Amino acid sequence: MISHTNMVLAPYACDPAKSRGRRFAQPPAPTRTEYQRDRDRIVHSTAFRRLVYKTQVFLNHEGDLFRTRLTHSLEVAQLGRSVARTLGLNEDLVETIALVHDVGHTPFGHAGQDALNACMAEFGGFEHNLQSLRIVDLLEERYPEFDGLNLTFETREGILKHCSRRDAEVLERAEPGGVGHRFLVHQQPSLEAQLCNLADEIAYNAHDIDDGVRSGLITLEQLQALTLFEQFRLQALKEHPQLGQRHQGRRLLYESIRRMLSSQIYDVIAATQAALDAAQPADVQAVRALPPLVQFGPEMRAQSKALKAFLLEQLYRHPQVAHTTGQARVVVTELFAAYTCSPDELPESYQHHIQQAHQAVTDVSADGPRLTARVVADYIAGMTDRFALREHERLTGKRLLS
Numbered sequence: 001m002i003s004h005t006n007m008v009l010a011p012y013a014c015d016p017a018k019s020r021g022r023r024f025a026q027p028p029a030p031t032r033t034e035y036q037r038d039r040d041r042i043v044h045s046t047a048f049r050r051l052v053y054k055t056q057v058f059l060n061h062e063g064d065l066f067r068t069r070l071t072h073s074l075e076v077a078q079l080g081r082s083v084a085r086t087l088g089l090n091e092d093l094v095e096t097i098a099l100v101h102d103v104g105h106t107p108f109g110h111a112g113q114d115a116l117n118a119c120m121a122e123f124g125g126f127e128h129n130l131q132s133l134r135i136v137d138l139l140e141e142r143y144p145e146f147d148g149l150n151l152t153f154e155t156r157e158g159i160l161k162h163c164s165r166r167d168a169e170v171l172e173r174a175e176p177g178g179v180g181h182r183f184l185v186h187q188q189p190s191l192e193a194q195l196c197n198l199a200d201e202i203a204y205n206a207h208d209i210d211d212g213v214r215s216g217l218i219t220l221e222q223l224q225a226l227t228l229f230e231q232f233r234l235q236a237l238k239e240h241p242q243l244g245q246r247h248q249g250r251r252l253l254y255e256s257i258r259r260m261l262s263s264q265i266y267d268v269i270a271a272t273q274a275a276l277d278a279a280q281p282a283d284v285q286a287v288r289a290l291p292p293l294v295q296f297g298p299e300m301r302a303q304s305k306a307l308k309a310f311l312l313e314q315l316y317r318h319p320q321v322a323h324t325t326g327q328a329r330v331v332v333t334e335l336f337a338a339y340t341c342s343p344d345e346l347p348e349s350y351q352h353h354i355q356q357a358h359q360a361v362t363d364v365s366a367d368g369p370r371l372t373a374r375v376v377a378d379y380i381a382g383m384t385d386r387f388a389l390r391e392h393e394r395l396t397g398k399r400l401l402s
Contacts, residue, residue: 008088009088009089009090010087010088010089010276011281011282011283012191012276012281012282012283012284012286012287013088013089013090013191013192013284014035014089014090014093014154014190014191014192014284015090016033016034016035016036016090016092016093016152017033018284019034019035019152019153019154020152020153020154021152021153022034022150022151022152022153023137023146023150023175024145024146024150026150033092034152035090035092035093035096035152035154035155036092036096038093038096038100038149038151038152038155039092039095039096039099041142041149041150041151042096042099042100042103042136042149042151043099044142045103045135045136045140045142045149046140046382047103047104047135047136047139047140047382048070048099048100048103050103050382050383050384051068051069051070051073051102051103051105052068052069052070052071052384053068053384053385053386053387054068054069054070054102054105054106054107054109054384054385055068055069055107055108055109055111055112055328055385066211066214066215067207067208067210067211069102069105069109071207072102072203072204072207073098073099073101073102074099075203075207076098076101076196076199076200076203077094077095077098077099079199079202079203079261079265080094080095080097080098080195080196080199081094081095082265083195083199083265083268083269083272084192084195086269087191087195087269087272087273087276089191089192089195090192093154093155093158093190093192094192094195094196094199096155096158097155097158097159097192097193097196098196098199098200100132100136100151100155100158100159101129101132101158101159101161101196101200102128102132103132103135103136104128104129104130104131104132104133104134104135104381105128105131105132105381106126106128106131106332106380106381106383107328107331107332107380107383107384107385107387107388108325108328108329108331108332108385108388109325109328110325111324111325111326111328111329111332112328112329112332112381112388113126113127113128114329115328115329115330115332115333115336116332116336116377116380116381118333119332119333119336119337119373119377120373120374120377123369123370123373123374123377124370124374126377126381127162127164127167128381129159129160129161129162129163130160130163130167131377131378131381132159133156133159133160133179134378135148135382136148136149136151136155136156136159137149137156139378139382153178153179154190154192154193156179157179157182157189157190157193158189158190158192158193158196159179160179160180160183160189161197161200163180163183164183165183165184167180168180168181168183168184169184172184182288187288187289188287188288188289188290188291188292188293189288190284190287190288191284191287191293191294194292194293194294195272195294197294198268198294198295198296201304201308202261202264202265202268202304205304205307205308205311206257206260206261208311208315209223209229209253209257209307209311210253210254210257212311212314212315213253217314217315217318217320217321218314218315218318220233220249220252220253222310222314223310225310226303226306226307226310227303227306228260228300228303228304228306228307229256229257229260229307232255232256232257232259232260232263233252233256235259236252236255236256236259237252240255243255263300264296264300264304267296267297267300268294268295268296268300270297271295271296271297271300272293272294272295275293275294275295276293279293281293324401327400327401328401330400331388331389331392331400331401332380332388334392334395334396334398335380335388335391335392335395336373336376336377336380338395338396339376339379339380340369340372340373340376343372343375343376345395346375346376346379347379350375350376350378350379353375353378354371354372354375357371357372357374357375358371389401
């Protein structure tokens with residue numbers, strides 16, 4: 001048996017030997033910590049594999065080199081592990097949360113989520129963080145003893161970046177003192193979860209610059225107005241003047257982004273260490289009672305906000321992106337209408353889920369539409385971009401986004 005005691009963790013890091021455990025008790029694995037085991041279950045899950053064909057900003061068929069939800073998750077994991085090691089946090093837990101944090105995303109990115117949330121407005125709404133939790137707790141069907149992946153509390157806690165009070169109350173009723181509790185008592189998650197939240201932001205800002213330039217929707221000239229980017233472009237040119245040649249534009253972009261990422265990571269490490277030194281949390285529970293500790297310094301936070309505002313205006317709201325996302329909303333909306341009107345169009349397994357849900361309630365006439373809608377939402381949310389388009393064409397006869 002391999003010992004797990006050689007990990008050097010800070011006292012405020014999550015120790016797998018002190019995990020709050022799983023919803024269904026299982027004996028420990030002989031060669032892996034509890035968080036390594038969570039990571040492996042996620043990597044082998046169906047929901048994780050689907051991320052390779054789910055939109056980040058640009059639809060999968062628009063280009064082979066644009067980021068997908070899968071490559072984004074890998075980048076978040078890489079950035080998170082780099083910071084975790086320096087701060088003495090649990091790298092395995094950071095990686096695990098990073099890999100699982102987007103498994104609940106719909107096809108077509110935020111456009112798909114917004115459309116599905118609108119469709120589900122009278123049935124409890126739809127939110128991808130909650131859907132990620134629903135997947136790992138219920139929807140993955142891999143084990144004979146339980147539904148879901150039966151992940152540790154700490155991983156499940158890290159999945160919920162956001163949660164409304166209404167949704168937290170629903171979670172609390174189902175699992176008193178569980179993953180929804182902190183939103184009701186205004187506490188923080190573990191430092192590993194906090195780190196993943198910030199690594200997520202750093203990763204998508206950087207790769208959306210890259211994908212935006214690659215797509216031709218934003219230019220290097222536009223980016224020069226951003227202090228966070230321009231200072232590193234100028235540094236790169238000073239040290240490597242040949243990058244100023246026209247044919248070196250791609251290499252200059254990569255070098256500028258690389259330096260920008262490094263600067264943000266070093267800033268997070270310094271600002272977070274300063275916050276930890278000031279707060280002196282004794283353990284994980286002390287962390288939860290404090291304000292967020294994983295953070296940018298004030299100047300970097302301001303520069304990051306400016307970058308996000310730029311990307312919102314110049315990329316996410318670009319007419320070409322808006323046209324694509326508009327059609328994506330139509331696909332999701334019409335899929336939802338088709339399945340709720342004719343549930344027999346769903347796969348047999350999902351029809352069985354509807355039947356099971358109906359059998360569990362006393363008043364099917366009152367609860368039936370809500371239960372059917374939730375199963376339909378589960379099915380649509382699990383689709384890849386290309387499968388959603390094929391299903392939409394099959395059910396409506398219309399071909400969009402091809």
